[in-house]
Amino acid sequence: MELKNKKNRRDFLKNGALLTGGMLIASGMKPFSALVYATNHNEDAEHWYGMAIDIEKCIGCGNCAKACKIENDVPEEPFFFRTWVEQYTILNDGSKIITSENGGLNGASQDYTPDEIFKSFFVPKMCNHCTNSPCTQVCPVGATFESPEGVALVDSTYCIGCRYCVQACPYGCRYIHPKTKIADKCTLCYHRITNGQVPACQEVCPTNAKIFGDLNDRSSELVQFIKKHDWQILKPHMNTKPKVVYNALSGEVN
Amino acid sequence: MPKHIRRLLLLFAVLITLFIIVRQVLIPDSFGQFGHYRGLALEENKAHVARYVGTDICAECHWETMELKTADMHAEISCETCHGPGWKHIEEPEQGQLTIPEGREFCGTCHSRNPARSASLIAQVNLSDHNIETNCSECHNPHAPWN
């Protein structure tokens, strides 16, 4: 009797442990119970800011890169950029040439004649404000983070300057500010967008190649744009889920 | 348990407690408010002053230029694209801190011929042979190129 009881209790404990363990595992797996939003939509947030960049419209004038430097006090040396413009030139022989002299800030120039060129286009680059940001993931102290609106920001009074985030960004969008020695990056002009303005790069774009908006707002220009165009993101294999999307992004772009 | 082990444990206990106390003191106030970061950092990021103020504000005073511009091909371009940020100018217009762009190269940043530019999107000229004798603004008004 006594013995049986003991056994029962042991069985109970064993089963209980199995059950809890099983539940833990199951709750960790839950394969398709969560919705996957193709257009990077976030139910839990009030706003979920993003940007569309229309490569077809970009004329490579570099005003975005220039305005960004002025707006955000980015050092003017040609190796610190929050946004820059790359010029891709595919020659008839198949070779690919990428240039971005001074971040394209002074406008673009072309060294090849139209006869040699197979195709050519501009790609404005900026922080992709990834939903799975590798940079905020690796910050050891919580000095770079995603704001409730999905904007990747830096806390300049808290950053220790370890540079791990710079290494972690697959897009090369971060730099260490030469004066303050802390990480700096595109904030999607957080001070502007929370104040009803558009980011400075979009403000000065002569051809409206950039469209800022709220991905949660189905009627926003951004969401409408995403609906109508075949958009693409940079380095999708990184699974960073960027909130910056490109229209007419060519396969040559890295 | 021998005495020295007890002392050792005590030492470790003291060190750990000390660390916990120091940690509590040093954690910034707003840390963890929204996530693993200082909540105040959001406000600090917002506090940055915008340099580019937008075309609508320019129109309040420069309505003539504005009218000219909206009627022509440069309608879509923001004043500040060519003149630079207006945050100081709108406070003290007389200071004239804005840039008045000049030279053929300036128009060329958008209009010089480049195969990477779509021809249907922007009219392009060869800076080296399109009416090289004078400045562009002699013939094209920068605010209304066909005027």
Add this chain to the structure above:
Amino acid sequence: MEEHTQHLFEMLSQVDGYIYPNELDLQWGILIVLYPYITGLVAGAFILASLERVFKVKVLKPTYHIALLTALSFLLVATLPLVSHLGKPLRAIEIMITPNGTSAMAIFGFIYLWYLMVVLLLELWFDYRRDMVIWAQQMKGFKRFVYRIFTLGVNDLSPKALRWDEKLGYFITIIGIPSAFLLHGYVGFIFGSVKANPWWSTVLMPVIFLFSAMVSGIALVMVVYLIISYIRKMKVDMKCLDMIGRYLLIALILDFSLESLDQIHRIYEAEESFEIISLLMSGQLTYTLLVFQVLLGTIIPLIVLTILQFYKKNIRLRQTLYMVVGFIVLIGIFFMRWNIVIGGQLFSKSFHGFTSFKLQLIGSEGILMAGLWLIIPIFILAFLLWLFPPWKKTEETAY
């Protein structure tokens, strides 16, 4: 600051192909090369010491304390190059105050403290406590003062107390092995988990780091042992030296196999990044990778050590060879760290070009400073050997 921008302007002309503009500024310099190098030496030396104690490899006894003290003196310095490399060194403490759970780097402070306080210091403490109590009574002045503090004011040398020391010390050594693995495997993870960088991002990275740590740690202890014996005019225990040599050989073989596996895997899979990486290896890394790391640091030591397994005649010659092998292995592993840390930043993440790295002589990121960080531990070691001379330990102490 000005100097740095000046330097960057010079570098601008060195760019080959296309790099993202922000990539010109190479973020992690020689100080970060030292970080895995030094922690590797610590972990390796500790593992060698543990072999003796946990796995009862008695022949290694003469190097047991030397290995532990070497590990300690390098560990004490390990964080300094890191902290001095930070943009804001004074904020370094934040890493302990608000460690970010998702960051591979965040728990560094804790792992470091764990290893320093709980593993190394405690192991040495349990080991030296008896001697410190005795020495405190025999000596005067500074030494006496230090021993007094370290004994925590307890002079209990009863058999019971000593048995506790023995047991706990053994226990700590056992925890120490996984901790040493953690300490260095973790450093490997910091690099191995950066998915943006194909040169770093490999699951093998922590394992490779671990084995290279053993290689460098064992080599270091070997060199230190030989030098100490030479300075103190002690007879070198050839059995012990041969055993260290054998372990070094095994560790080298494992390390070399793992690294080869990594490269073969890269070549066979030939992912998107393959071209840029092969250009890197045949370009800017030719000397540091193929000559220093592979030839000097691996192949030659492998050959010499293999020969030394059979050649047992001339003792002087063998000692010299061990010494030379120890040194070139240390150089080889240094360049292995170099190739990982610096090499990983030389190519653009656009995979379309290279930046270059020019080492400065002076300045906080310069060669001299790096040399200093490597020399300081040697002084610390000399000091520790003076304060806690293993050769003066009373014999009865069973560790």
